[in-house]
Amino acid sequence: MPKPSPSPTPSVEPRFIRACRGEPVDRTPVWILRQAGRYLPQYRAVRENVSFLDLCKTPELAAKVTLDAATALGVDAAIIFSDILIPLEAMGAPIVYGDEGPKLPAPVRTREAAARLHGFDPARETRFLGESIRLVCRALPPDVPLIGFAGAPFTLFAYLVEGGGSKNYETTKRLMLEAPDLAHHLLDRLADAIAPYLSAQASAGARALLLFDTWAGMLSPHDFDAFVVPATERLLAKLDRGGCPVAYFALDSAGLLERIARLRIDVVGLDWRVDLGEARTRLGPKLAVQGNLDPCVLFGPRSSVEARVREILAINAGRPGHVFNLGHGILPHTPVENALALVDAVKKYRSS
Amino acid sequence: MPKPSPSPTPSVEPRFIRACRGEPVDRTPVWILRQAGRYLPQYRAVRENVSFLDLCKTPELAAKVTLDAATALGVDAAIIFSDILIPLEAMGAPIVYGDEGPKLPAPVRTREAAARLHGFDPARETRFLGESIRLVCRALPPDVPLIGFAGAPFTLFAYLVEGGGSKNYETTKRLMLEAPDLAHHLLDRLADAIAPYLSAQASAGARALLLFDTWAGMLSPHDFDAFVVPATERLLAKLDRGGCPVAYFALDSAGLLERIARLRIDVVGLDWRVDLGEARTRLGPKLAVQGNLDPCVLFGPRSSVEARVREILAINAGRPGHVFNLGHGILPHTPVENALALVDAVKKYRSS
Numbered sequence: 001m002p003k004p005s006p007s008p009t010p011s012v013e014p015r016f017i018r019a020c021r022g023e024p025v026d027r028t029p030v031w032i033l034r035q036a037g038r039y040l041p042q043y044r045a046v047r048e049n050v051s052f053l054d055l056c057k058t059p060e061l062a063a064k065v066t067l068d069a070a071t072a073l074g075v076d077a078a079i080i081f082s083d084i085l086i087p088l089e090a091m092g093a094p095i096v097y098g099d100e101g102p103k104l105p106a107p108v109r110t111r112e113a114a115a116r117l118h119g120f121d122p123a124r125e126t127r128f129l130g131e132s133i134r135l136v137c138r139a140l141p142p143d144v145p146l147i148g149f150a151g152a153p154f155t156l157f158a159y160l161v162e163g164g165g166s167k168n169y170e171t172t173k174r175l176m177l178e179a180p181d182l183a184h185h186l187l188d189r190l191a192d193a194i195a196p197y198l199s200a201q202a203s204a205g206a207r208a209l210l211l212f213d214t215w216a217g218m219l220s221p222h223d224f225d226a227f228v229v230p231a232t233e234r235l236l237a238k239l240d241r242g243g244c245p246v247a248y249f250a251l252d253s254a255g256l257l258e259r260i261a262r263l264r265i266d267v268v269g270l271d272w273r274v275d276l277g278e279a280r281t282r283l284g285p286k287l288a289v290q291g292n293l294d295p296c297v298l299f300g301p302r303s304s305v306e307a308r309v310r311e312i313l314a315i316n317a318g319r320p321g322h323v324f325n326l327g328h329g330i331l332p333h334t335p336v337e338n339a340l341a342l343v344d345a346v347k348k349y350r351s352s
Numbered sequence: 353m354p355k356p357s358p359s360p361t362p363s364v365e366p367r368f369i370r371a372c373r374g375e376p377v378d379r380t381p382v383w384i385l386r387q388a389g390r391y392l393p394q395y396r397a398v399r400e401n402v403s404f405l406d407l408c409k410t411p412e413l414a415a416k417v418t419l420d421a422a423t424a425l426g427v428d429a430a431i432i433f434s435d436i437l438i439p440l441e442a443m444g445a446p447i448v449y450g451d452e453g454p455k456l457p458a459p460v461r462t463r464e465a466a467a468r469l470h471g472f473d474p475a476r477e478t479r480f481l482g483e484s485i486r487l488v489c490r491a492l493p494p495d496v497p498l499i500g501f502a503g504a505p506f507t508l509f510a511y512l513v514e515g516g517g518s519k520n521y522e523t524t525k526r527l528m529l530e531a532p533d534l535a536h537h538l539l540d541r542l543a544d545a546i547a548p549y550l551s552a553q554a555s556a557g558a559r560a561l562l563l564f565d566t567w568a569g570m571l572s573p574h575d576f577d578a579f580v581v582p583a584t585e586r587l588l589a590k591l592d593r594g595g596c597p598v599a600y601f602a603l604d605s606a607g608l609l610e611r612i613a614r615l616r617i618d619v620v621g622l623d624w625r626v627d628l629g630e631a632r633t634r635l636g637p638k639l640a641v642q643g644n645l646d647p648c649v650l651f652g653p654r655s656s657v658e659a660r661v662r663e664i665l666a667i668n669a670g671r672p673g674h675v676f677n678l679g680h681g682i683l684p685h686t687p688v689e690n691a692l693a694l695v696d697a698v699k700k701y702r703s704s
Contacts, residue, residue, distance in 0.1 A: 168683060170648055177652025220646045220679075221627040222663065255606030255626035274607035275573040294572045296522055300529025311574065327572075331520060 014143045016077040020208055020245035020267050022288050022321035028313060029076035030346040031147075032339060034329035036069035036081050039336060043069070052097045056082050057128045063135035070144060072336075073343050077147055077208070077323075078140055080133055080201070084151030084212045085159060087190070087197050090120040093160060100164075107163035109175060114186055119193055122200035129197075130204040137205035145208060148201030152213035152248070153190040153231035160186065169218055176227060187231035195238035202242035209239070210247045210269070217252025217271075224256055229263070236264045247290060251328060257282045272327030277315045288321035295326045298338040305338050309345035318351045366495045368429040372560055372597035372619050374640050374673035380665060381428035382698040383499075384691060386681035388421035388433050391688060395421070404449040405441075408434050409480045415487035422496060424688075425695050429499055429560070429675075430492055432485055432553070436503030436564045437511060439542070439549050442472040445512060452516075459515035461527060466538055471545055474552035481549075482556040489557035497560060500553030504565035504600070505542040505583035512538065521570055528579060539583035547590035554594035561591070562599045562621070569604025569623075576608050581615070588616045599642060603680060609634045624679030629667045640673030647678045650690040657690050661697035 016029040036043055043065050047055065055061050062081040070078035085102055089095050096103045108114055122130065136146050151159075159165075161172040176183045198209050216228050236246065249269025253260060260268055261283045270279050270291035280289055297308045309324070316322045324346045330339060368381040388395055395417050399407065407413050414433040422430035437454055441447050448455045460466055474482065488498050503511075511517075513524045528535045550561050568580050588598065601621025605612060612620055613635045622631050622643035632641055649660045661676070668674045676698045682691060 168648060170651055170683065170685070173646070173648035174651040177649065177656045217625065220624045220644075221630075222660070223646075252604055252606075252625060254604075254608075255630075258630070272572045273569065273604060278573075278607075278610070292572075294525070294575070296520060296525035297529065299522055299526040304529045308574070331522065333522070 014076065014145050014207075016323060017145055017207055017245065019321060019323050020247065020288050022266075022286070024320050028316070028322055028324050028346055028349065030324040030343055031070075031075040031077040031079065032073065032330050032342070033326050035073055035075060035079065035339075036065045037330055038332040039330055039334040039339065040069055040072065041336070042072060052083070053095070056086060059128055059131035059135055062128070062132040063139070066132070066136050066146075067139055070140070073339060074347075075144070075343055077145055078136060079147040079149065079210070080129070080136060080206065082129055082132070082149070084149070084155065084214070086126060086129065087120075087150060087193050088156055088160060090125040090197075091117045091189075091193055093117065102159070103164040104159060105163075107171075108160045108186065109171070111182055111185075114182065114189070117186075117189060119189075120197075122197045126197060126200075130200055133201055133204035133206055146206050147208045147210055148198060148204075148206030148244075149210040149212060150194050150198050150201075152211040152216065152228075152250075153187045153194060153235055154219075154228045155213050155215045156190050156194070157183070157187050157231075158215045158218075160190075169215065173223075176223065180226075183227060184230070187227060188234060191231045191235035192238065195235045195240075198235075199240035199242070202240065202244045207244055208247065208267075209241065209244045210249065211235075211265075213248060213250040216250040217256065221256060221259060224259055229259065232263055245288075249290070254279075261287055267321075267323065269325070270327060275315065276312055276322075277317075280316075280319065288323065290323040290325050292325070292327040293342065295328050295331050295334070298326075298330065298334045298342065300338075302338060302341045305341045306345045309342055310349060313346065313349045314351070366428065366497050366559075368675060369497055369559055369597065371673060371675050372599065372640050374618075374638070376672050380668070380674055380676050380698055380701065382676040382695055383422075383427040383429040383431065384425065384682050384694070385678050387425055387427060387431065387691075388417045389682055390684040391682055391686040391691065392421060392424065393688070394424060404435070405447070408438060411480050411483035411487055414480070414484040415491070418484070418488050418498075419491055422492070425691060426699075427496070427695055429497055430488060431499040431501065431562070432481070432488060432558065434481055434484070434501070436501070436507065436566070438478060438481065439472075439502060439545050440508055440512060442477040442549075443469045443541075443545055445469060454511070455516040456511060457515075459523075460512045460538065461523070463534055463537075466534065466541070469538075469541060471541075472549075474549045478549060478552075482552055485553055485556035485558055498558050499560045499562050500550060500556075500558030500596075501562040501564060502546045502550050502553075504563040504568065504580075504602075505539045505546060505587055506571075506580045507565050507567045508542050508546070509535070509539050509583075510567045510570075512542075521567065525575075528575065532578075535579060536582070539579060540586060543583045543587035544590065547587045547592075550587075551592035551594070554592065554596045559596055560599065560619075561593065561596045562601065563587075563617075565600060565602040568602040569608065573608060573611060576611055581611065584615055597640075601642070606631075613639055619673075619675065621677070622679060627667065628664055628674075629669075632668070632671065640675065642675040642677050644677070644679040645694065647680050647683050647686070650678075650682065650686045650694065652690075654690060654693045657693045658697045661694055662701060665698065665701045 247267035599619035
């Protein structure tokens with residue numbers, strides 16, 4: 001599918017979508033990674049009565065926490081409440097969500113285990129997500145678009161092989177070295193499963209799509225080229241974007257920017273470890289960026305939140321194609337008033 | 353002190369030292385970060401009878417594990433067995449080395465706690481290190497120089513404030529935001545303590561000095577400029593190099609290379625997350641580099657160890673100023689034969 005051409009009626013598009021396309025906006029749009037998270041009392045109240053996974057799978061509740069967060073923060077985009085690992089479960093790899101992050105009781109490390117994974121139909125196995133999206137889109141104001149998302153093939157592959165998060169991803173990397181064919185096979189299967197899963201989110205009403213490749217940055221450029229690029233391109237080629245801009249985010253990606261820039265995407269998510277201006281120069285003129293405030297800045301005084309927000313906006317210097325965000329998910333103990341201060345500072349900023 | 357001019361008799365200098373100075377060499381020198389570590393049976397045998405800290409503080413044993421590793425691997429440099437946190441203990445901040453990494457029972461987060469830290473005389477409080485270095489230098493062949501090292505001010509500061517390793521360094525970053533004056537005060541005191549500690553290693557016989565700024569890469573470029581650069585420059589200005597080239601290594605530094613290049617150093621340690629050739633271009637013509645094989649490659653088959661080593665050497669394409677190494681410390685479960693295969697592959701490499 002060809003890249004969508006700019007909308008014929010740009011004036012009615014929300015500023016978040018326009019910024020994703022690199023078009024001029026009245027002010028920089030802002031939202032917060034994991035904005036419907038544990039730092040928010042509304043979210044914690046809902047979670048008192050329901051597990052994380054049940055919350056993801058109950059459209060009324062998922063819609064409620066999605067909308068609560070967008071309303072409380074006054075942000076320019078909502079993101080559907082869900083989890084990057086949902087497709088793994090739908091493929092037959094159960095996940096246990098505990099206090100120490102998600103774990104897979106049965107990691108997939110052999111061709112036999114891989115053979116037991118299966119594709120899935122988003123209209124059936126993950127129907128709850130389409131319903132959540134439809135509920136949210138019905139309730140959102142027209143200038144606040146909804147973002148759909150999924151884990152990218154490599155990050156889901158790393159969870160699948162490792163069985164959870166990891167410091168060094170030794171098991172994953174060993175499999176890539178010892179059985180590269182199996183690694184490519186799994187990555188291709190994941191790409192093939194994620195493409196319709198993301199396409200279904202666009203069909204249900206999502207206006208932008210975000211691929212979280214959280215762990216791709218633990219790879220050398222060699223492995224990124226050999227494993228991440230082919231699987232991600234495979235997914236992107238099969239994706240029915242429905243006019244949505246597509247964003248790609250990897251943590252620790254400062255050494256990979258030129259490679260990420262060659263993917264068929266519209267927006268690159270930046271973590272806080274890179275200067276936004278230097279990153280844009282390396283990414284080239286065609287890509288929009290999203291980021292990139294250090295989430296830990298929100299633990300400081302309000303004055304430094306405001307100063308750091310202004311600084312990033314000054315670095316971008318009004319260049320079109322910037323969505324303000326944190327450089328990674330908002331942390332659980334973040335004071336809500338500082339999240340609000342962030343949004344407020346972006347909204348009030350005027351370049352001088 | 354001015355940067356040392358190239359040795360007047362370069363032909364007798366070991367290839368490791370020549371490479372650190374960017375001079376031509378007969379072949380790329382190689383050593384391995386943490387080469388005297390838990391993966392080595394000789395090291396584990398010594399550790400059966402002595403704690404980690406006692407090993408650091410017993411010159412005969414520290415010299416033995418230093419020499420055992422250099423001999424077993426046949427590398428082009430030895431590195432004195434010690435720990436980056438030794439200066440903290442000498443300043444009055446006790447450290448407990450356990451299975452989950454070093455912990456500081458009394459983290460330093462207030463001006464009162466900072467006032468209780470004290471400077472130290474390397475000839476007295478860390479005399480054991482000078483003795484270890486003298487013992488090693490007496491035993492090493494003349495073509496294998498010894499590397500002295502210390503934790504850099506920021507990394508010691510992060511341990512001091514956080515009380516140990518951390519996922520997000522929330523406490524450290526909060527202190528930097530809430531009490532920047534205290535942060536700068538601590539960083540300056542650390543720089544002032546580390547400079548003579550490193551200078552003493554050069555006096556005792558070390559031929560190169562390495563600053564480990566392991567955690568600097570968790571900072572935004574803004575914080576790197578504001579906190580890491582001034583303290584590191586302060587240390588480097590006070591350092592009596594005694595003719596030693598100085599190397600600086602930070603993990604996750606792909607977004608910081610242009611900033612690191614402005615430090616008064618000779619060699620930049622690169623982790624595996626950046627392409628060596630791209631990094632050299634960004635660092636400019638004056639700096640040598642050290643790295644940058646992913647330590648996890650050593651978990652793969654021997655053939656892939658050899659292929660990946662050759663690939664990095666091919667990327668560098670014979671340009672002077674490259675010391676081959678891993679991109680981070682060798683991991684505890686690494687097969688020794690793969691560490692040997694790495695060294696062997698570097699030694700056998702001939703650019704075609």
